[in-house]
Amino acid sequence: MSDESIPNVLAQRYASAAMRQIWSAAGRVRLERDFWIAVMKAQRDLGLEIPAEAIAGYEAVRDRVDLDAIQARERVTLHDVKARIEEFCHLARHEHIHKGMTSRDLTENVEQLQVLRSLKLARVKTVAAVLLLAQRAVEFRDLVLTGRTHNVPAQATTFGKRLAMFGQELLEGLRGLDQLCRDYPVRGLKGAVGTRLDQLTLFGGEVAKVADLDQRIVAHLGFTRALDNVGQVYPRGLDFEVVSRLCQVSAGASSFAKTLRLMAGHELAGEGFLPGQVGSSAMPHKMNSRSCERINGFHAILNGCLTMTAALAGDQWNEGDVSCSVVRRVALPDAFFAFDGLLETFLTVLGQMEAHPAVIKAENDKYLPFLATTTFLMEAVKAGAGREAAHEAIKEHAVAAARALRSGEESGNPLPERLAGDPRVGLSRERIDAILSAGDRFTGAAGEQVDRFAEQAEEWGRRVPDAAGVKPGKIL
């Protein structure tokens, strides 16, 4: 890397090689050349006079990608596609590519191919994250945890159930991403304003031949359908749709990461550490949730990319213009790089994450009596207490116990002791302790809910078998 060059930080620091390859300048040039060759072959098959030796000439130089030479041409022509046409023709010593095509017949389709491949990669990785999250949820299926709402103790749950909850959020995002992988349509060869005029002219107005040509191209790109009515460009609402689906998947990971950061603050759990990693140059014992914080950061970046694409959707003038050009050059790859980096990080955290059961238990011991007040009431009534009187007594003691803990008068939760001493409640200390020790009665259907998530994850694993092989790269 030269001193002056500015890399794309998302691509270079965070994204995987697979994602980078889709969006690299050289990779794109190769995709374009493949596309031109495919069009030439189809045109020749359908009767256009294109010599076989010309096609062979192009094929021979397909991999001679000299980005500097192309950029030099662009500084003269002030037109990027023209520069790439000239370079390819110069190398091949022929002039047969791009027949009956406009710039956008090339760039729209090639960019949509980049999007489709990226979407599919995103889907595989998301399923991998679902599988790993399910595995950890099953591992912690029955680890009782103090559930929190408003960030304060509310009711017992399990750590596995908490993970499954974020799994549900991930699944809802995956649903939309998966649908889009199947529904995402390509523009096809539609000409300067979308009427197919240029190819029709080339083929003497033979509509059937032109339709045939388009079908061959669509199949070449790996799409399932083409748009019928477009202008110079495909509707930019599709770009917005792509990024919005990524944002929704990333929301599940982001909620998970935020909660793990909160849990790390209580030392209940942590994202784990690699050997050799240093938390802070000044404080070596510190276990920072750097990776989780980064996940939240990627989510913010994705939302920024969404804003960029939202500015393009609904802003088409006539048959289209290129005010979207520079925006799409930034927002589309950056959204996929950020999403890819997010999933790399998420998979790493899911693999290394550790719970601290002793701390979790200490928290439960402190708060469980509060969380059990409704159970105490029920048991008191069963044992013969008056409902209103018992309710009033429990409420009094609960508030007093909370105050005593906060004021430092007490270090352990005094609620069981206080309740045992109150005749309005009528429960012995032994009975109260027995209720509290039956921990699983407080976690409701948490275990079964975890099982249900694991089943759903397995279903996705069967549908997307490639996910099983995904391993995150080493992250910074």
Place this chain on the structure above:
Amino acid sequence: MSDESIPNVLAQRYASAAMRQIWSAAGRVRLERDFWIAVMKAQRDLGLEIPAEAIAGYEAVRDRVDLDAIQARERVTLHDVKARIEEFCHLARHEHIHKGMTSRDLTENVEQLQVLRSLKLARVKTVAAVLLLAQRAVEFRDLVLTGRTHNVPAQATTFGKRLAMFGQELLEGLRGLDQLCRDYPVRGLKGAVGTRLDQLTLFGGEVAKVADLDQRIVAHLGFTRALDNVGQVYPRGLDFEVVSRLCQVSAGASSFAKTLRLMAGHELAGEGFLPGQVGSSAMPHKMNSRSCERINGFHAILNGCLTMTAALAGDQWNEGDVSCSVVRRVALPDAFFAFDGLLETFLTVLGQMEAHPAVIKAENDKYLPFLATTTFLMEAVKAGAGREAAHEAIKEHAVAAARALRSGEESGNPLPERLAGDPRVGLSRERIDAILSAGDRFTGAAGEQVDRFAEQAEEWGRRVPDAAGVKPGKIL
């Protein structure tokens, strides 16, 4: 309306009564009361001791909604749900509602019901817009129009094809909206932290009964599935998904509106005027595209609501909190009101829109010679001219003609005359005029593309028959 009150401007000025009804305070209170009654009945059927007379007592006062009384209670309790429970019990003179329920067991499900009903209304109206747009596209199927890219003349198209192009954008949005209407899941009765503890306790731990209860509720609300793993709340990524799908539909309408504003600037078409409407108090002849501008405005508002929901998605702490509360109170209804107002306006414009064929023809006459340069070249070569020489000649004359028009030297396009006089081209004036007069040869497959859009619109009309009956209200 009292002097001090501030109405929701989107609801009061722009949205339809049907959408307002879903989100009105009183309507919501009634929905909640229905929900409580349904839960009581199900709980009684499943064995809970709830007297029939209590249920009857609640049913008798279901419609006695006094919002001021409820607000007065809230100022005391500082808790909105508690205020509404107290009011309903006070009216009914019973205390049997809300058993084993948390606030969110009520509010999450009722709000999701509001969302689902609004989504379905949005879908019907979108299909209505597709149908009307298709009708107008067919009407203008063959009206040749100067297509534009970069806002300057590029190639011929037809007005119908241009409309179908925006129809395609609408259809892509409708695809996602329609999927969501079918996939949108409800939270169900899941308790304080999502473990179903409270209902399980109520039913003595009988898992089957609680599952039965949940199913009855889900069916009552009209959903097709419930989420398995939630916390106190359903994942806020769903709110983001809802608004993002609305944004994408609105993008199609917004692109249409922007282009109609551009066309009005050239007097090629206009959004039409109602009798009595005044364009401008100072300039009565002025035909302003006020409604189209408003459509673009609604789109901007939807994007703002999207930003609000994007801030909630991925920000769940533990089992959930209410930092989302005030945001959802604003963003969800406002998104639906803006969307509804946008569609009311869009339907009105689609109904009244008029083309000005004489102006369209004059523009074609001016620009068609430029748009036909590739055809001239092809014909020149056919007629025996050298390809390179003819290309050079045509380019020279095209640029010179463009300059002559801009400099005012010429008022009509001099290109045909110039070409006819150049031996390098070798086409007679008669031949050139013949080429230009065969207008439809320049519009490629535009007509067939319009037909294809009309077929797709009909398909949607069959799937969503209610759309046929939609009529926009009178807009301001």
Place this chain on the structure above:
Amino acid sequence: MSDESIPNVLAQRYASAAMRQIWSAAGRVRLERDFWIAVMKAQRDLGLEIPAEAIAGYEAVRDRVDLDAIQARERVTLHDVKARIEEFCHLARHEHIHKGMTSRDLTENVEQLQVLRSLKLARVKTVAAVLLLAQRAVEFRDLVLTGRTHNVPAQATTFGKRLAMFGQELLEGLRGLDQLCRDYPVRGLKGAVGTRLDQLTLFGGEVAKVADLDQRIVAHLGFTRALDNVGQVYPRGLDFEVVSRLCQVSAGASSFAKTLRLMAGHELAGEGFLPGQVGSSAMPHKMNSRSCERINGFHAILNGCLTMTAALAGDQWNEGDVSCSVVRRVALPDAFFAFDGLLETFLTVLGQMEAHPAVIKAENDKYLPFLATTTFLMEAVKAGAGREAAHEAIKEHAVAAARALRSGEESGNPLPERLAGDPRVGLSRERIDAILSAGDRFTGAAGEQVDRFAEQAEEWGRRVPDAAGVKPGKIL
């Protein structure tokens, strides 16, 4: 409130009466009528033939605001300003208002007046929040607190210093808000496309008179300067600027609120409770940070309003259009209502907030040995230990102590004991305890920094004396 009406929830539930008054429909009608009367008087003074009795006639009916009647007129004219002109003239039985004015000559200036008054109200309340925050920071100036980065213990600070840190963020926002209150420019009477043609025509081309007229109007509105070059509208970048400044102030309050929610999760501090307030209908002992959560919610809404105004800025077509109209009707009042509600809530929380010193101390006791490791090292070296050996020893013991606490082997922090027993460190247990007990040595310059914030707050209090009288209303 009728069943069908949908109130603006931000205005009705959260904003103050003072802010509502600025933006109410009736209030705006009165502002407009004042504006018309002021223009008539100025025009008459400058020589236009406007009978004194006409002016008196308008003044007599200024307060007869019938919003329903105006709306009825608008449904006929489809033009809101025309409707309000007709109503006012009908009531006054004269036709002298709005001379030489376009709709925007009225609405732009009146709306800018609403903005300016709202900005000034926002400024006063922000200064009030700074003052109250400073008061609480001074109160907790020396309360030692475990500072956290990455949400885990990092180094000691004081609660007062933490509050001052958020005060700094608030001050940076206030700086921009204050500048804007002074710099915000008004459009003035500039006519249909900004050339002042209409008033010039009215005054026979006398430029001096028209300039005089404009100056009188500017002074009437309370601005300090007018824009020279506008079109039909003032540049919408100003709306963006207004909302962005509000967002920045709200960021300070939002960071504070988020941190108080975190502290409440550790029971270190809480937002306080009003008598009668219920945390949760099911769990009465629960102390939820509802108000802080709401502050974060308002911040998200403000960011959504910013997105709306960002869509308008940079989107002016020619001399302007009204695609911004519906957006500004929503985004401007909603931004101010959300900001006002945020500050009402913030002031309430600042007033009621309480710290729990016993819990704070227990946390310090647990973590202080970790936070003091650099001090131990320094003291060990002073006492003769080898630097590298001591560093290695301290690191070993710190990591082991952290693990022991997380694994539950130890309930108190074993680090002091471990260090005292290690000859590589060479510090006695007494020396170590003495170091730890000198709590203030770990808080650096925290106290002086709080004092500095208090001074800055006082400066603002002197500059904006109205702030001293601000009291938040009772919040829901």
Place this chain on the structure above:
Amino acid sequence: MSDESIPNVLAQRYASAAMRQIWSAAGRVRLERDFWIAVMKAQRDLGLEIPAEAIAGYEAVRDRVDLDAIQARERVTLHDVKARIEEFCHLARHEHIHKGMTSRDLTENVEQLQVLRSLKLARVKTVAAVLLLAQRAVEFRDLVLTGRTHNVPAQATTFGKRLAMFGQELLEGLRGLDQLCRDYPVRGLKGAVGTRLDQLTLFGGEVAKVADLDQRIVAHLGFTRALDNVGQVYPRGLDFEVVSRLCQVSAGASSFAKTLRLMAGHELAGEGFLPGQVGSSAMPHKMNSRSCERINGFHAILNGCLTMTAALAGDQWNEGDVSCSVVRRVALPDAFFAFDGLLETFLTVLGQMEAHPAVIKAENDKYLPFLATTTFLMEAVKAGAGREAAHEAIKEHAVAAARALRSGEESGNPLPERLAGDPRVGLSRERIDAILSAGDRFTGAAGEQVDRFAEQAEEWGRRVPDAAGVKPGKIL
């Protein structure tokens, strides 16, 4: 550039070398090393034992920047600052840098320096754009133009005045940018949680020395003030502020660009072409507004970066964390690159832009009679016509003339002829033509307004003399 590397497209394609230099990886390493050296020198001057030869050793290797080596170290340490410390120490063969500093003591200050330098560069270029815009406005001061609102003809203006209008929008943005250049505060050496503990410890608690140290650093960085109360980080609201000010300046350029695109659609003006530039590979005569479209694109990107920074502002947890890290790595440089690219493009367009007076005149001829209706009325009344009757007649004829033009019945505007023939109006054809030919009477104060803008531009030129030397680079 290797095949695999992904460059930052904004930096490499659009931004200037000056902006790239500020944000390049190598440039940043050099800035950091300068910073460390400055801190060492100050610490030594204030009494710390740092050998002169160590400082010399660091200085000697300051420019030996090997990014690959640093990245290799980071893969081991998983900590970027530690990697850069190690590399610098390894090269210098000393270990004296970074004393009493945390990572953020380094990175926060160096990043703020990057921001400040970028802000100042942005300011100089913005003033250059104001100057060039004023020059062109003066050039076209009196070129009468059909002003448009709602994108349809409204009233006459001049092209110069239209440019001055966008100049005003630019000036409002410049006001805020200029203020921020002066007010932007630096964090300084504040330690791990902002209490200055580490430097105080280093200097034996001598507050005065530490304050002296901070002042020396602040001065070294070129700031005018430091924040008093920070945590680990400076408040992220400042990042939001920076990007929001850039967005506002870019709004002025964006409105200009959008309007020039509209004008190009009518061939009234164009952005000009460089020799050799090709509008479209298929249509060589086409004059596309590519650069103006790109300006609009940059504006959309800036709004996306604003969304990213908005997600950070108001989200501080305790004394700070690094969930902002990856976001700031993307949003800050990208915002400045996009802004810089926008200004490079804007300056280029301002330099090349050309008007087409003949087309402008033809448009005026067509619409002027409509724009003059209020003048006709006034003159008719002066000449003795009844006001109401004349008004009615003019309105009738105006609407009929508009219809005749749109229907193609008439090619020239028939309004003058029609009015001359109507006794209710009472104006002769000669009188009407005389009114219409006095073009400047319709442009009001447009000329004086342009002069006022030119004066303001000159004032800025005097305040920021560097602006005079700015020349845009050659754009793609």
